[in-house]
Amino acid sequence: xxxxxxxxxxxxxxTREDIDxxxxxxxxxxxxxxxxxxxxxxxxxxxLLFYEPSTRTRLSFDAAMKRLGGASIDLGSVEASSVAKGExxxxxxxxxxxxxxxxxxxxPSEGAARMASEYSRVPVVNAGDGVGHHPTQTLLDLYTIxxxxxxxxxxxxxVGDLRYGRTVHSLAYALALYGARIYLVSPPQLRMxxxxxxxxxxxxxxxxxxxRLEDVFESVNVLYMTxxxxxxxxxxxxxxxxxxxxxLTSEMLSGVRDDLIIMHPLPRVGEIDSSVDETPYAxxxxxxxxxxxxxxxxxxxxxxxxxxx
Amino acid sequence: MKDGLLIRSIxxxxxxxxxxxxxxxxxxxxIGINNxxxxxxxxxxxxxxxxxxxKDIVKIEGRELDSREVDKISLIxxxxxxxxxxxxxxxxxxxxxxxxxxxxxxRCRNPNCITNTGEPVASAxxxxxxxxxxxxxxxxxxxxxxxxEQLI
Numbered sequence: 001x002x003x004x005x006x007x008x009x010x011x012x013x014x015t016r017e018d019i020d021x022x023x024x025x026x027x028x029x030x031x032x033x034x035x036x037x038x039x040x041x042x043x044x045x046x047x048l049l050f051y052e053p054s055t056r057t058r059l060s061f062d063a064a065m066k067r068l069g070g071a072s073i074d075l076g077s078v079e080a081s082s083v084a085k086g087e088x089x090x091x092x093x094x095x096x097x098x099x100x101x102x103x104x105x106x107x108p109s110e111g112a113a114r115m116a117s118e119y120s121r122v123p124v125v126n127a128g129d130g131v132g133h134h135p136t137q138t139l140l141d142l143y144t145i146x147x148x149x150x151x152x153x154x155x156x157x158x159v160g161d162l163r164y165g166r167t168v169h170s171l172a173y174a175l176a177l178y179g180a181r182i183y184l185v186s187p188p189q190l191r192m193x194x195x196x197x198x199x200x201x202x203x204x205x206x207x208x209x210x211x212r213l214e215d216v217f218e219s220v221n222v223l224y225m226t227x228x229x230x231x232x233x234x235x236x237x238x239x240x241x242x243x244x245x246x247x248l249t250s251e252m253l254s255g256v257r258d259d260l261i262i263m264h265p266l267p268r269v270g271e272i273d274s275s276v277d278e279t280p281y282a283x284x285x286x287x288x289x290x291x292x293x294x295x296x297x298x299x300x301x302x303x304x305x306x307x308x309x
Numbered sequence: 310m311k312d313g314l315l316i317r318s319i320x321x322x323x324x325x326x327x328x329x330x331x332x333x334x335x336x337x338x339x340i341g342i343n344n345x346x347x348x349x350x351x352x353x354x355x356x357x358x359x360x361x362x363x364k365d366i367v368k369i370e371g372r373e374l375d376s377r378e379v380d381k382i383s384l385i386x387x388x389x390x391x392x393x394x395x396x397x398x399x400x401x402x403x404x405x406x407x408x409x410x411x412x413x414x415x416r417c418r419n420p421n422c423i424t425n426t427g428e429p430v431a432s433a434x435x436x437x438x439x440x441x442x443x444x445x446x447x448x449x450x451x452x453x454x455x456x457x458e459q460l461i
Contacts (some may be wrong), residue, residue, distance in 0.1 A: 090429050111423035111447025115430045130421050132448055195451075 003301050007117040008125045011132040011170045016177050023143055026290075026297035032067050033292040041070035047100035049092070050127070051083065051107045056288060057127050057136070057183045057265065061104045064295040070303075073100060092097055093119045101303055105129075123302040127182055131166050137265060138170040140294040141224070142178075144287040148261045149221050157183040157216040160226035160271065162192040167265050168226055169196055176203040181275050183216045187242045192231065202255045217256050223248070223281075225264045225271045243270065250275035263287050316351035322370040324392040325382065327404075328354050332386045333365035335457035339381045340367075340374060348372055361388075373442055381414055383407045385457045410435050415443060415459045419450035432461070 003021045005013055015170065032038040042107055047210040050058050058074075065072045075081055075096075083092065089107065093116045096103055103120060105113050106127040113126030113133070128134040145151055158168045162184055172182060174190070184192045188211055200207050208265065216223075228246060233239035247270060248262070264272055264284040276282055328336055333354050342350055349370035358364040373393060374382075382389050383405035385437035393401040413431035417424050424432040424447055443452040452459060 014322065088425070088428050106422075107420070109423040109426050109448075110419060110421055110450070114447045115423045115428060118430070128425075130448075 003204060005037065006302070007113075007120075007123050008135055008298055008302070009113045010126070011135045011174050014135070014174075018094065019139070019142065019174075019177070021138060022294065022297045022301065023146060025300060026143055026293040027147070029068075029293045029300070033064070033289070033296060035067075037069075038067060039069035040300055041065065041068040041303055044068075044070040045100045046070060046072040046299065047096045047103045048072055048073065049096060049103055049105045049107075051078050051089075051105075051112075052128070054106055055193060056291070057106065057134075058104075059188075060288075060291040061125075061127065061295055061299075064292050064299055066276055067292065068296055068299065070122065070299075080153075083198050089116060090119045093124070094121075097122045098211070102299065117170060125298065125302070130226065133170060134166055135170065136173050136291070136295055136298065137167055139298070140291040141167070141171050141263065141265070142174050143260070143294050144263060144283060144290050145222055147290065148283050148286065151178045151180075151224045153179055153181075154222060155181040155183065155220045156222040157185050157213075158192075158224050158226070159213060159221040160184040161190045161228050161232065162186040162226075163190040164229075164232065165226050168192075168224070171224065172200055176200055176205050179205055181206040182208075183220060185213055185216055187211055187228075187245075187247075188291075206300055213248070214252070217252070219257075221257060221259055221261065223260065223262045225262065225268070227267075227269055227271060247271060247273065248276055249273040250279050253279055255282065316353050316366065316368060318397060319349065319351075319368050319370045319394050320397055322348075322368065322372050322394050324394060324399075325367045325369075325374075326364070326390045326392060327358065327386075328367065328382075329386040329390050330363035330365055332378075332457065333367050335385050335460075336367050338457075339385075339460065340369065340372070340378050342369065362390055367428035377414060379405055380408050380411060381460055384411070384415070384443075384460075386439065387441055394422070400407070400418055407436055407438055407441065410446075411443070414461055415456065416453070416461050417445045417448060417449050417450055418452055418459060419445065422448040422450060424448075 003018055062072050097120045102123045104127050105116050105127045107129050108151045110130035111134035112129045119122040126133055162168050228243050230239050261283045263282045266288055332335045337360050351368040353366040355363045389406050391403055392399045412433045417432050424430055434443040
């Protein structure tokens with residue numbers, strides 16, 4: 001056992017060994033995520049502090065904790081809490097750390113989770129800090145690739161808004177740890193930032209860039225689709241033209257590799273036609289399910305130390 | 310230029326030499342020299358140096374620098390040397406050293422960084438050399454240029 005993280009703030013804090021250890025445990029916990037009773041975290045309390053709206057991340061942490069026999073407490077809406085009275089995050093964290101055994105935090109400011117971890121006596125899990133990090137999303141994405149295909153030497157196309165999407169940024173870094181070949185598919189105005197591309201190239205992996213989705217169909221094992229947001233475009237017509245060219249339908253999938261898997265962090269708004277749901281390639285609902293065992297594994301590692309399981 | 314002293318020597322105080330050309334005014338701001346300063350201060354800018362092109366020099370009478378000021382100077386002028394003068398003699402001379410981490414001396418340029426939101430936390434950066442590059446410990450934002458403007 002090598003897992004050494006006290007908090008989960010950024011994928012950059014993880015070694016490949018840490019990730020592998022989480023995944024090994026997650027796989028064993030999939031049964032529990034599906035409803036097999038478990039009391040591993042009985043008597044443990046998880047605090048959910050969401051300063052920004054989130055449905056699935058919050059629900060999936062809540063589900064993970066309860067499936068493990070633990071309980072959760074929720075800050076509720078920010079408007080109704082002491083935050084509305086002007087309390088600093090540093091104070092809230094110290095107070096809540098006195099109530100719960102771990103804290104899950106989503107906050108609109110970059111670096112909020114890192115700061116919170118410095119004030120907290122209990123483990124802090126970053127569930128998104130502004131446009132910064134969202135490491136549990138990256139872990140569940142990687143886990144999906146591992147479970148539904150393989151991680152080593154895989155070819156992955158990241159499709160859509162690669163400029164602003166924090167999910168694809170940290171996924172790209174994580175894939176580099178596994179020597180993936182990465183295809184970046186986006187409209188020119190939403191390309192992956194240069195500094196990330198140069199970091200990826202420095203890690204000696206193959207990175208190719210294109211704006212045409214059809215260029216990559218025959219080459220990749222994973223199509224990772226993301227949402228293109230309307231507000232990134234000045235003209236509505238421009239948005240419609242771009243969004244239309246990144247819309248995946250089942251007709252487009254002839255000639256793809258047999259082992260192709262299609263992923264999406266959800267919610268989708270038209271990037272993947274519902275006709276794709278019935279193809280053997282669709283994995284996005286499986287992917288959202290995997291969020292539960294992966295978060296369970298993290299909670300167990302953080303709350304129960306190294307030698308419990 | 311004829312040989313000779315460009316600016317007069319000082320009896321007690323500090324000479325900051327080999328300042329990156331053009332940064333003398335920032336150095337003065339760092340050490341708190343302003344229109345209320347009564348000490349003798351001499352400034353030379355764009356002086357031809359012996360080895361590497363132009364440099365600035367700041368001399369201040371009756372004043373020694375603390376480590377925080379030296380750290381700040383190192384960020385905008387990593388080759389500066391600090392000479393402590395007593396009775397006209399140099400009693401100590403050293404080159405500033407770029408710290409590997411700084412706390413509370415530079416403001417993060419990302420307005421949405423947690424260190425800019427009224428929380429009680431001090432800004433913190435890891436520092437890389439050649440060129441001086443600061444990476445925010447909290448939001449990962451990188452500061453590569455105009456560091457002087459971000460000094461607290």
